[in-house]
Every structure is written in structure tokens, then in C-alpha cells.
Amino acid sequence: MDGNNCEFSIGHVWEFLRPHAPRVQWYSMVWFSQCIPRHTFMVWILMGERLKTQDRLKAWESQHGSSLLCLLCNMVQDSHDHLFFSCMFTSQVWSLVLTHIDFPIVMHGWKDFVLLVSPFVVRIVARIVVIKLIFAASVYYVWHERNRRLFKKGNRSSMQLYETIYSTVRLKLMSFRWKSTPSALRLKSDWKIS
Numbered sequence: 629m630d631g632n633n634c635e636f637s638i639g640h641v642w643e644f645l646r647p648h649a650p651r652v653q654w655y656s657m658v659w660f661s662q663c664i665p666r667h668t669f670m671v672w673i674l675m676g677e678r679l680k681t682q683d684r685l686k687a688w689e690s691q692h693g694s695s696l697l698c699l700l701c702n703m704v705q706d707s708h709d710h711l712f713f714s715c716m717f718t719s720q721v722w723s724l725v726l727t728h729i730d731f732p733i734v735m736h737g738w739k740d741f742v743l744l745v746s747p748f749v750v751r752i753v754a755r756i757v758v759i760k761l762i763f764a765a766s767v768y769y770v771w772h773e774r775n776r777r778l779f780k781k782g783n784r785s786s787m788q789l790y791e792t793i794y795s796t797v798r799l800k801l802m803s804f805r806w807k808s809t810p811s812a813l814r815l816k817s818d819w820k821i822s
């Protein structure tokens with residue numbers, strides 16, 4: 629490396645070849661040691677606005693005359709912000725899952741989540757970890773539901789989706805090694821973890 633001989637290492641080669649970019653502001657809101665990787669990957673894609681929602685397909689659609697509606701509400705074309713935040717179906721899911729966090733969140737898009745949570749994110753407290761887990765699980769299952777409907781695998785109600793999100797996050801929380809602080813004990817009680 630750098631014109632000098634050194635012992636061969638795949639790690640060195642990867643570091644040399646991979647693109648290097650500055651760490652984004654929301655990195656620690658997405659990647660954290662207790663995260664569920666498949667959920668985190670979805671949030672990463674959402675925040676990069678890389679999902680194939682219809683706002684990203686408009687150029688293609690204009691050539692092919694497609695006018696699909698949001699598969700969750702059947703009212704408007706979907707977009708990143710509509711599908712995950714302003715869609716009536718998704719709003720019902722959010723209103724249910726957010727009853728499990730003691731935190732004032734009103735979201736119209738993922739940037740609202742970043743703005744609200746970022747002042748607290750450097751403090752690794754259980755409550756913030758729970759909020760991040762809920763956010764990621766909700767994003768994952770909303771996109772999953774959208775794809776189920778796209779591929780005609782059946783529709784779930786907002787209540788069924790909420791129950792899936794709740795049980796997934798609760799299962800993850802059950803694997804934690806909890807401290808005996810008052811806030812941790814309160815969280816355990818809220819999530820019915822013995």
C-alpha cells in the first residue's frame with residue numbers, strides 16, 4: 629500500500645478499493661450494536677431515498693403511461709414520504725406503535741425522525757434504543773406489506789402489522805442484558821419482559 633511492500637490482507641485490499649465518503653449525520657440512528665440488520669438495511673435505503681417507490685419511477689412511467697396508486701391506501705401515488713409517513717394506513721400503524729414510547733414524535737418524513745432523535749442519540753439509553761428499534765421495524769414491515777400487496781400475497785390490517793412490529797421488537801428486547809436502573813425496569817415492565 630502507498631507504494632510500500634506489506635503483508636497481503638483482504639481487509640487492506642477492501643479498505644483500499646472501497647469508496648470512502650464522509651459519515652452521514654444519521655449514521656448512529658441507523659447502525660447501532662443492538663439493531664436488527666435486515667430492518668436497519670431498509671432504513672438505510674429509505675434515508676438514501678433509494679426504494680423503488682413511484683416518485684422514483686416517474687420518468688419511466690411517463691414513457692409507459694402507468695398510474696399505479698399507493699398499495700396501502702389506494703388513494704394517491706406512493707413516494708418515500710407518503711408510503712412511510714403520510715399514508716392513512718401507515719399513520720394508523722404509527723399511532724399504534726408510538727403508544728409504546730414515551731417520546732413526543734410527530735413525523736411527516738424520515739428527516740423529522742432524525743431531527744427529533746438526534747439530540748439524544750449519543751446517550752446510549754435503553755429508551756432511545758427502543759425508539760430506534762421501533763422505527764426500523766416499522767419501516768421494514770410497511771415496505772414488506774407494500775410488497776406483499778404488490779405480489780398479491782394477501783393484505784394485513786394496520787392492527788396486524790402493528791402486532792407483528794410489537795412482537796418483533798419485544799423479542800429483540802428479551803435478548804438484551806438489562807441494567808437495574810429505574811428507567812430500564814420501567815421499560816421492561818412496559819414491554820412485559822420478566
Ligand SMILES: [Zn+2]
Binds near residue numbers: 706
Ligand atoms: Zn398510501
